[in-house]
Amino acid sequence: MKHLKIVAKGWKGYSSVIGGVKFKDGVSVEPVPRHIADRITGGISMVEIHDDGSEHPAGVAHRLVKEARSRAPVVEPLTRATDKELEDEAKLDALRAERAPVERFYTREELEKIVEEKGLRGLREISDPWDVKHRAVAPLIAMILHAQDQFLNKRNQRLQKIADRAEEGRKEAEVERLARLEADRLAEEEADRVASALLGSSVLASVYKAGEVVLQLGTIVEQAFKRSGLTVTGWNRLPDGKREKALAEQVEIFEAHFGEQLVPVLSEKPKEGEEPSEDEERTPECLLGSSVLASTYKIGGNTVELGVIVRGAFAKFGGTADEWNALSGDAREDLLRLELDRLVAE
Numbered sequence: 001m002k003h004l005k006i007v008a009k010g011w012k013g014y015s016s017v018i019g020g021v022k023f024k025d026g027v028s029v030e031p032v033p034r035h036i037a038d039r040i041t042g043g044i045s046m047v048e049i050h051d052d053g054s055e056h057p058a059g060v061a062h063r064l065v066k067e068a069r070s071r072a073p074v075v076e077p078l079t080r081a082t083d084k085e086l087e088d089e090a091k092l093d094a095l096r097a098e099r100a101p102v103e104r105f106y107t108r109e110e111l112e113k114i115v116e117e118k119g120l121r122g123l124r125e126i127s128d129p130w131d132v133k134h135r136a137v138a139p140l141i142a143m144i145l146h147a148q149d150q151f152l153n154k155r156n157q158r159l160q161k162i163a164d165r166a167e168e169g170r171k172e173a174e175v176e177r178l179a180r181l182e183a184d185r186l187a188e189e190e191a192d193r194v195a196s197a198l199l200g201s202s203v204l205a206s207v208y209k210a211g212e213v214v215l216q217l218g219t220i221v222e223q224a225f226k227r228s229g230l231t232v233t234g235w236n237r238l239p240d241g242k243r244e245k246a247l248a249e250q251v252e253i254f255e256a257h258f259g260e261q262l263v264p265v266l267s268e269k270p271k272e273g274e275e276p277s278e279d280e281e282r283t284p285e286c287l288l289g290s291s292v293l294a295s296t297y298k299i300g301g302n303t304v305e306l307g308v309i310v311r312g313a314f315a316k317f318g319g320t321a322d323e324w325n326a327l328s329g330d331a332r333e334d335l336l337r338l339e340l341d342r343l344v345a346e
Helices: 034-040 060-069 083-097 108-130 137-197 217-228 232-236 240-258 278-282 306-317 321-325 329-345
Strands: 003-006 021-024 046-049 055-057 207-210 213-216 296-299 302-305
Touching: 003 021, 034 046, 055 060, 108 137, 207 217, 207 240, 213 217, 213 306, 217 232, 217 240, 296 306, 296 329, 302 306, 306 321, 306 329
Parallel strands: none
Antiparallel strands: 003 046, 046 055, 207 213, 296 302
16 A cells, blocks of 8 residues: 555645545545555546655556556467477387387286186286276186287287388488489589580690699589589680680699699600500509599598509509590599499408
């Protein structure tokens, strides 16, 4: 309860009774209960005087406005379960459904032996978890055996469904994998077709080496073309100076990637009547490598350079360097991947 003070115009200094409340000089003599204050402030503007001397408007209307400002915050809506959470919950429910209500299953002979030892009470200790009841021994044994068989059949059906779904998932994953491989193959064929249609360079060499890595001019042209963002027609229509500049920038990018300068490879054939040395026969000067594989691999804690993989694949190829370099890109890449797989397996 708080004292009321009249603030309505023309009522200043009022000293009398309003609605059973006595006022003196416009202030109630006694604190006024809320229900009475709500009644008498409906027609006359008044304020409540708090213990600290502060004043606030009195009455139902002002109190409703004040309480509306301090209402509880709106509760955030509950988050919806994700598909993964729903899947995990379904798996958990399936596991619970597969759990039997008893620790072991009984044969008819075992149940009859329990009846001999403990009577009907012992048999009911087994039947109660299965929620089967009967007053006679023989029907109760039959009901327990039926409940056990029914549970096992349902569980086997659920397990079979799970196995079938897993097999379907494996088949779908295999179909997707094969589709991705086919898409990659088509993309490589398209890249080869585009690369063959791209104008190259009359300045750069046809083959470069960075350490043990061998790069064909076609690889440099293809990567520079991709960086340009142009169509094949747009690339081929570039002025020679701009195209050579783009190719030179791509050479610098490859040099930064391999950490070595690209050195042009000049194939020097032995002069007429001159036989190649044993070292030249054993170690060819230039073996084409890969534009797909990385320059190095971590295998068994060791760093294996692409050149090692190329030499190993060439050694198992059994042909000459010219025959190796004359292979199609796909055939050479397959041999290099086989050599990489062999190194990883070892």
